Amino acid sequence: MNRRKHRIDRRSWLGISLASGLTWSARAVHSGARDQETLRVALIGSGWYGKVDLLRLIQVAPVEVVSLCDVDRKMLAEAADIVASRQASKKKPRTYTDYRKLLAEKDVDVVLIATPDHWHALPMIAAVEAGADVYVQKPISVDVWEGQAMVAAARRTGRVVQVGTQRRSTHHLMEARRDIVQAGKLGTVGHAEVYCYYHMRRKVKPMRVPVPDYLDWDAWIGPAPFRPYHPAIHPRGWRSFREFGNGILGDMCIHMLDLVRWCFDLEWPQTIYSEGGILVEKTSLANVPDTQTAVFRFEEFPVVWQHRTWGAPVDPKYPWGATIYGDKGTLKMSVHGYDFIPRRGKPIHRDVRMELDQYPEDRTEKDLERHVAPAVREHMRDFLKAREHRSRPVADIEQGHISTASCILANLSLELRRALRWDPKRHEVVGDEEANRRLARPYRKGYDHPSPA
Numbered sequence: 001m002n003r004r005k006h007r008i009d010r011r012s013w014l015g016i017s018l019a020s021g022l023t024w025s026a027r028a029v030h031s032g033a034r035d036q037e038t039l040r041v042a043l044i045g046s047g048w049y050g051k052v053d054l055l056r057l058i059q060v061a062p063v064e065v066v067s068l069c070d071v072d073r074k075m076l077a078e079a080a081d082i083v084a085s086r087q088a089s090k091k092k093p094r095t096y097t098d099y100r101k102l103l104a105e106k107d108v109d110v111v112l113i114a115t116p117d118h119w120h121a122l123p124m125i126a127a128v129e130a131g132a133d134v135y136v137q138k139p140i141s142v143d144v145w146e147g148q149a150m151v152a153a154a155r156r157t158g159r160v161v162q163v164g165t166q167r168r169s170t171h172h173l174m175e176a177r178r179d180i181v182q183a184g185k186l187g188t189v190g191h192a193e194v195y196c197y198y199h200m201r202r203k204v205k206p207m208r209v210p211v212p213d214y215l216d217w218d219a220w221i222g223p224a225p226f227r228p229y230h231p232a233i234h235p236r237g238w239r240s241f242r243e244f245g246n247g248i249l250g251d252m253c254i255h256m257l258d259l260v261r262w263c264f265d266l267e268w269p270q271t272i273y274s275e276g277g278i279l280v281e282k283t284s285l286a287n288v289p290d291t292q293t294a295v296f297r298f299e300e301f302p303v304v305w306q307h308r309t310w311g312a313p314v315d316p317k318y319p320w321g322a323t324i325y326g327d328k329g330t331l332k333m334s335v336h337g338y339d340f341i342p343r344r345g346k347p348i349h350r351d352v353r354m355e356l357d358q359y360p361e362d363r364t365e366k367d368l369e370r371h372v373a374p375a376v377r378e379h380m381r382d383f384l385k386a387r388e389h390r391s392r393p394v395a396d397i398e399q400g401h402i403s404t405a406s407c408i409l410a411n412l413s414l415e416l417r418r419a420l421r422w423d424p425k426r427h428e429v430v431g432d433e434e435a436n437r438r439l440a441r442p443y444r445k446g447y448d449h450p451s452p453a
Contacts, residue, residue: 039384042067042108042132044099044123046079047235048367049137050114053164056376057112057135058087059359061384066108069096074214075235086361097216099123103130110387113137114164116238117245118224121146125450128159133387135380137164138258139250139404140397142224145440147401147408148427148452154397162383162393163400167259167335169378172350176331176338181263185342186326189264192303194256196248196320197313202240202286204232223447232285240286247288249274250407253305256322257296258395258403259333260303263324268402269296269303273419274410280310294410305410335371412438427452 041063043054047070057063065083070076076095084092096102103111103126111127113120113136124136134154140163141147154161167173180186211217211229220234225243227233238244239251246254260266276292294305313319321334329342340348355374356362362373379395386393412435413420421430429435443449 037062039063039109040107041065041110041112042069042093042102043079043112043114044069044102044127045113045115045119045137046070046072046076047114049164050112051079051082052368052373053112053114053135053137053376053380054083055086055361055365056373057110057380058083059361060377060380063087063110064089064091065093067096067102067105068093069099069102071097071216071219072214072234073097074212097219100126103127103132106130108132110135116220117250118142118243119222121150121450122223122447124150124161125153128153128157128161131157131159133160133383135162135164135383136397136400138400139246139254139407140400141404141408142244142246143439143441144405144408144427145452146450147405149450151398151401152452153450158390160383160386160390160393161397162379162386163395163397164376164379165255165258165395165400165403166372166375166379167255168262168394169382170335170375171353171378172338173259173333175350176333176340177263180329180331180338180340180348181324185329185340186324186331187328189324189326190301191325192260192301193323193325194253194260194303194305194321195314195318195323196252196256196307197311198252198320199309200239200248200252201281201288201290201309202232202237202284203281204230204237204240204285205283206230206285221444223443223449226444230285240284240288242287245288246404246407246411247292248307248309249289249292249294249305249410250404252307252320253294253410254403254407256320257303257305257406258399259322260324261399261403262394264300266298266300268422268424269298269406271295271297271419271421272406272409272413273297274414275417276414280308289414292414294407294413296406296410335369335375 043050046068065087068076068079080092080095084090111132111134113123117139120136121141124134127134140150209231217229227243233241274294276289279291281290290309292307296303318332318334324331329340332339337351352371353374354370362370382394409420420435423430440449
C-alpha cells in the first residue's frame, strides 16, 4: 500500500473547527504537585456535542476546565462563558484557536475532542503524546489508517482513550445486554438489523456566502479536501458532506453496530458489502447517500444496516435502533428504551431513565438531548475509573476503531460496488489492491497523514 505523506505548514495546523464539540483537559500527568482530586481538563471543539460532553463531565467529577480550543472564535467565546457559569471555580477557561498551543502548555490531564470527524485523528494523537488521557467522539476517523494510527498512539503512550459510543453506558441497554442477551433469553441468534430513518441529510442549494470574520475556514477544513464555505456545512451540517465525515452510516450506524458488537462480543466482520446512493433527494448540495444498505457478515451472524433520509420508518417507535432476532425471542433497542418480545411468555419493556431530578440543569440546557445525558455521564464515569486504574474503558479506542473502520469499509464497498473481505491481522482487504490504496485518504497539502506503523 502507498504510505504517501504530505508536509504540514504552520497556518494549516492552526486550528480545528471545534464546531462540533469541546475538548477538555484533566489534571496533567506532568504536574504531580497539583491537587490530586481535581482534574485539569481541556476541550478541542467547542460546538454542540463538545459542550454536551464537557458539561456532563463537570456534573460527575471535580474538574477544572482550564482550556478550550476552536477555530470559530464566536463559538469559542460562547463556550467559555457557559463553562465559567457551570464549573465550581467560576473561572473562564483560556481560549485557543490552535490545539498545538493548548497542548504545549502541558498542564491538562484530560482532553475532550469533539471536532468534526476529519479533525479527530491529529489532535487525539497529539494529546496522548502530550501525556493526556482522551475522550474522543465517534466515528474516530475518516479513513482506516487514521484509526489504526490512533490505536497505535494510545498503546505506545499508555494513555487511556474512551470513544463516545455511549450506548455501552446507557442504563437500559446495559440491562438488556445483561438480562436478555447474556441471560440467553434470545436463544440462538441468527440475524440483527440496525437502522436509521431520520430525515437528517441537509437539503440545501448552492450559494455564494462570505466566510464569517470570526471563522478561520482554511483551518476548519484542515487536512480534508477543500470546499468553499457554506452555512449548511458549519455549524453542525458538515455530516452531510463526504469531505468532512462518513455520512449517515458513519454517524448513526456506528452507534448501533457498536451496540450489537458489544452485546455479543463480536470482533471484526469477515466481509462487508453496501449499496445505495442519492436516489431520492437529488437536488441538494449534500453529497452523502440518502439511501444505503450495508451487510456486515460476522462469524456469528450477519448484521444488516439500512438508512433512508426520506419516507417513514419501518416501526414508528424505533426510527433509530437495533433489532436482534433469536429463535426464542426478538429484542428491539434504542436510545429511548427496549422491548423484548419472547415467543412464549410476557414481553418486557423499559424506558430510558432521564435523571432530571438529580441533575436539574439538564432541564434548561440549550440543545441537550435529555434522554442521552445519563448515558454520557455514565460513559464519563467509566472513563474516569479507567484513568484511575490505568485500564481499558468500556469503549476503548480499539473497539471504537473496529466499529468506525467497519462503517468506512461499508462506504468504500458502496464506492467500489463490490464486497470487501477484511483481514484483521494484516489490516487490509484481501486480494483488492484498489481498496487497500483507499484505506488512507490523501491529506490536503500542508498536512501529514499519521502512519499506522
